[in-house]
Amino acid sequence: MALVAVTDHAAERYLQRVRGALDPKLEVTSRVSRAVEADRVEPGERGAVLVRDLEDAELVFICIEDVPRGELIVITLWEGGEDPRVPKRFTDELRRAARATPRSWV
Template sequence: MTDHAAERFRQRVAGTLDAKTEIAARVARAAAAGRLSDEPPPGATGTRGSVYVKDLVDRSVVFVCRREGGELVVVTLWEQEGGIAPPRVPKRYTDVLKRDDERRKDDI
């Protein structure tokens, strides 16, 4: 699991001290329940080879994972629009971050 995924979880889902352990448990339970998909959630840019795991506890949260051997490595998480509750961080803020990332790529 990446530090980025753990930080996003702490910021958006739960202010837990051990985010990585909680994420691993949530992803394992959701995967065991068959909540895996190769299709990105609406509004997300799909990265080839990504696996999307929908959380059982907070159904608006989708963990973005990559397969590594027989395991899933959590890269980041995504909050779906139009779920039970609105995303904790509105899309307009994440869209600004995407534009900033694109500008940095152009500068390189």
């Protein structure tokens, strides 16, 4: 089994799509580990690794591989299919709002 780490961004995206997770990072780690063991892995763009969830085939975890550490890092996730839980127009609006908000470096 590969060592799996989850970014804060991926955990937030998971919570947007799968409600009721008490510890989203632990849940994502578990789901990705099981999917990797079941060989639900495919190459993505720019060196990414796509891991398709076992419970929901439309849920895809986008990962990068840290080869020296032997770690798979979940950086985000997306939903395929005709009827995603979070419509693209909503996630696009969140992205626009984030760009418009000034960042504080305090």
